[in-house]
Every structure is written in C-alpha cells, then in structure tokens.
Amino acid sequence: MSKFSKPESESELEARVIELAGQRLSKLANEIHWPVPADLKRDKGWIGQLLEVHLGASAGNLSEPDFQNIGIELKTIPLTAQHKAKETTYVCTVPLLNNIGLTWENSCVYKKLSRVLWLPVEADPAIPVGERRVGRGFIWSPSDDEMDNLKNDWEEFMELISLGQVETITAHLGEYLQIRPKAANASVVTTGIGHDGRRKQTLPRGFYLRTLFTNQILQSFFNS
DNA sequence: TGGTGATCATAC
DNA sequence: GTATGATCACCA
Numbered sequence: 001m002s003k004f005s006k007p008e009s010e011s012e013l014e015a016r017v018i019e020l021a022g023q024r025l026s027k028l029a030n031e032i033h034w035p036v037p038a039d040l041k042r043d044k045g046w047i048g049q050l051l052e053v054h055l056g057a058s059a060g061n062l063s064e065p066d067f068q069n070i071g072i073e074l075k076t077i078p079l080t081a082q083h084k085a086k087e088t089t090y091v092c093t094v095p096l097l098n099n100i101g102l103t104w105e106n107s108c109v110y111k112k113l114s115r116v117l118w119l120p121v122e123a124d125p126a127i128p129v130g131e132r133r134v135g136r137g138f139i140w141s142p143s144d145d146e147m148d149n150l151k152n153d154w155e156e157f158m159e160l161i162s163l164g165q166v167e168t169i170t171a172h173l174g175e176y177l178q179i180r181p182k183a184a185n186a187s188v189v190t191t192g193i194g195h196d197g198r199r200k201q202t203l204p205r206g207f208y209l210r211t212l213f214t215n216q217i218l219q220s221f222f223n224s
Numbered sequence: 225t226g227g228t229g230a231t232c233a234t235a236c
Numbered sequence: 237g238t239a240t241g242a243t244c245a246c247c248a
Contacts, residue, residue, distance in 0.1 A: 041231095043243095044242040045243090046241080047242085048241045049240090052240095060240075062239080088227085093238075178227095181229060183237095189237090211226090
C-alpha cells in the first residue's frame with residue numbers, strides 16, 4: 001500500500017504521524033519531487049500541503065475535514081525556537097449573514113475543532129525551510145472546559161455580528177478564539193450587516209485560535 | 225518582540 | 237468571491 005493513500009482509521013493515521021516525527025521537510029519534499037522554497041513569503045501554505053500529501057489527506061479545497069472518512073482535521077502548528085506556538089491557527093470563515101438560528105453545534109468552529117490532528121513543525125526563521133523538522137503530532141478533541149470557553153467566545157461574536165457590530169470587533173476580543181481579516185487584501189469585500197441593520201459590504205473575516213490556547217493544547221499533551 | 229491587521233498562492 | 241493552506245510585516 002502506498003504511504004500516500006488515505007488512512008482508514010485513527011490508529012493508522014497515528015502510526016504514520018509517528019513515522020513523520022523528526023523528519024526534515026527537505027526529505028519529505030524530495031520524496032514527492034517538490035522544490036523547497038527559500039522562505040514562505042510566497043508559499044505560506046506550503047508546509048501544510050506537503051504534510052497533507054504525506055498523510056494522505058483527501059478533501060482538497062472542499063469544505064470537509066482533511067480526512068473525511070475518519071472525520072479528522074489536520075492543523076500544523078509553527079513552533080518558535082522555544083517550541084511554543086508562533087502563529088495563531090486559522091479555523092474557518094466567519095458567517096456574516098443568515099446566521100439567525102445558527103447554533104454552536106452547527107457552527108463551522110465546532111465542526112472543525114471536534115477532532116483535530118495537531119502537527120507541530122519547527123518554524124524558527126533561523127532554520128532554513130528544508131532543514132526544519134516535523135514534531136510529534138497527536139489527535140485531539142476539546143475537553144469539556146475548553147468546549148465551554150470556545151462556545152462562549154463564539155456566542156459573543158455571533159451576537160455582535162447579528163447586531164450589525166462586525167466592524168467593532170478587533171482581534172483583542174475573545175479568550176480562545178479571535179476574529180481577524182481573512183482575505184487576499186484589504187480591498188476584498190463580502191456582504192455583512194451594517195450598524196443600521198441593512199446589508200453592507202465589509203471585509204471577510206475568519207475565526208482563529210489564539211496561541212495561548214494552542215500552547216495549552218501542546219502542553220497538556222506533552223506533559224502527560 | 226509579540227499580536228494584530230494585512231497579505232500570498234491556488235483551485236473553482 | 238469562496239474555499240483550501242497559512243505567514244508576513246509593522247507598530248505599540
């Protein structure tokens with residue numbers, strides 16, 4: 001069986017993740033004949049896509065979990081030299097319209113985070129991209145407490161949005177989640193609700209997980 | 225120097 | 237534009 005076929009179970013995926021631990025990105029790229037970029041300025045999704053291929057993720061750009069048959073989402077975590085999360089983690093686009101009656105359990109945040117494969121990767125800018133190593137990945141679900149906090153953040157955000165307050169939301173808001181722009185550039189627009197309750201063109205935004213939260217997830221795994 | 229707001233590539 | 241994958245770059 002090819003190592004790039006889709007995993008049929010969590011344990012199969014877990015076994016492959018353990019094989020990846022400690023591997024350098026240049027080796028993984030060479031195996032599939034991908035050039036290694038000098039930096040990630042113009043290849044921001046390169047590491048994520050490289051690891052998707054190696055693990056047999058199948059969803060492509062569909063709005064589905066990366067491993068749809070076993071319902072697992074793959075997220076890489078860039079690590080600083082101190083092995084702490086360097087960047088926030090993108091979750092999904094913020095729904096700005098037609099969200100009346102949308103519940104937490106039906107939200108994109110809940111669905112994406114219910115089961116995720118966290119894969120830490122060295123991201124210290126002092127290390128050339130190809131020499132960076134993959135860490136020990138693990139499959140995770142939110143604890144009850146984490147789920148409560150995420151739900152509270154989400155509900156707070158969705159209330160503001162349905163009241164036409166999107167543009168007052170900054171990345172300072174939220175304990176585990178935050179909302180930030182998610183677009184090619186600042187001139188991209190989508191339809192939202194203005195402060196007067198009428199439709200208004202506004203910048204598309206996304207839900208992100210704070211590094212505080214992803215660091216907490218890493219710690220609870222590696223300290224247990 | 226860490227976080228927020230801005231941005232990059234690509235498929236459809 | 238929306239979806240996927242994220243990191244960049246600047247300013248407090």
